[in-house]
Amino acid sequence: MADATPIRTVRVPGTDQDLVLDQWLPYPIFSTFEIGATGVAPATTSDPIVITIFNYIQGGKVSHTQSLAPRNALSSDTNVTKKRGMNFNEEFFLYSVTYETFGITDSGSNSTSTGAIPLKAAAPMVEGRNLSFLNRDLLFELVVGAGQKYKPAVRCPWSYLRQSAGSPGWTPGDSPDGTAAISYGTGGTPSPTNQRRLEYPVRIAPQQVAYALVTAPQGPIVGLTQSMRVRVYLDGIKRRPVVSG
């Protein structure tokens, strides 16, 4: 049927009730943040980290720390359809949180010793110890519901989250080119089996406020060698309207 108007609701005969046509999908929601690192190796440090994510949509500004230039979000940064929450016609059940990381800048030398081979992680690789810094210093909190900032639905050190998407790195077993070493890390094996599944899923109701906070409560991360992009996934099933045609 050409040019048909999509059917979104059906009026139940004999009543004043509308049946909304929607679907449940395996549809993780993701949002990206970026951490800036400044200084000259080995004296590098991150910006203060107090970041909110899932608070912007495509076309908005990607969440970032102060030393990084703002940029507009693309579809590779987020698939959130409403800032800081669910649309009136959407619902979400969260089963797991995971992430993947990309370097924005290359890592610098970590040693001033004569003859030492500098560790190298060329962006978008992330140097292993930068992930270790995140594990040690970052806190992740998922806030669901208005006024619930002090009782988040999820709160854990970053280390508790595992990285289920990404690439393993198979090295040659020594320096690739004889002048630089390689360091590359992932938050565990990049596999879907590397996700902690919540024993009690978290529900985000229609129109309910929902966003996440990523903070470094003890201050800037001293020693972070790269500016980094982190894409956080809320893994679960989502109810959203069906558009036919």
Place this chain on the structure above:
Amino acid sequence: MAQVTEIVLPDGRIYRPDDWTAAEPLYSDLEITSGPYQTLSAFSYGISQQVPGTTRNAKYTDTNLQGEGGRLPDNEEILIYAMEIEAYVVQLSGQSAYGPNPDAIPVPDLPDVSLLDMLRMQRDLVIKARFVTTQAQTDHPMGWYPASTGTRWWNGGARTQNSNNTVGTVIGNNGWQDANARRLFAVPFYLSNGEQFGVDFTCPNGEVGVFNPALPKVGSNSPLSVDPTTGRIRLRTIFDGFRRRPVA
């Protein structure tokens, strides 16, 4: 002996013998390169038709989709439990010991994908799968759909052939390579006979490997390492699940 493909029942109904199998996943290739990127779609062609991103016609290693592509044949059904995306470099060119486009880390020999290129694709490609409708049923980066295929390496001072045995490399993969590393859909997708479907590989940046077109293409902003005129990376999308096919 003639093969029975159709039985007309006494009441006029037609029965076509078929079988359900989990032994032949549905798969489709496309090939991308560095440079300006146009959205390419897997499953948009059938056997013997042109592979997206190339000028060649498809063989059975490219796809096993029958018909004109873009839809399931009238005599098939599929229940999709997982989507897996694997990558291979198709061609390198140039005589440089570091491959055609010197990268921050020397590139691997064929057909392996460098870690840098794999991360660039995972960062920049967004996969939109369409089942029956034009509305995307998935809208997630490529790394969300791990290959569950690939090679696990154990190296000791390994050097590449393309560098004349002078340098090593770092090889990547779209996720872990084990069979249990596939990501299962919480709700499987179902396609009935003749229904339309496709998987669009989109790149909101406009160029894979370059995440800020305003910046010079150096360092972290480098394009894919394959030569734009001859080199390509083959991406194979695999639908894992059950298929109903005709017996003949």
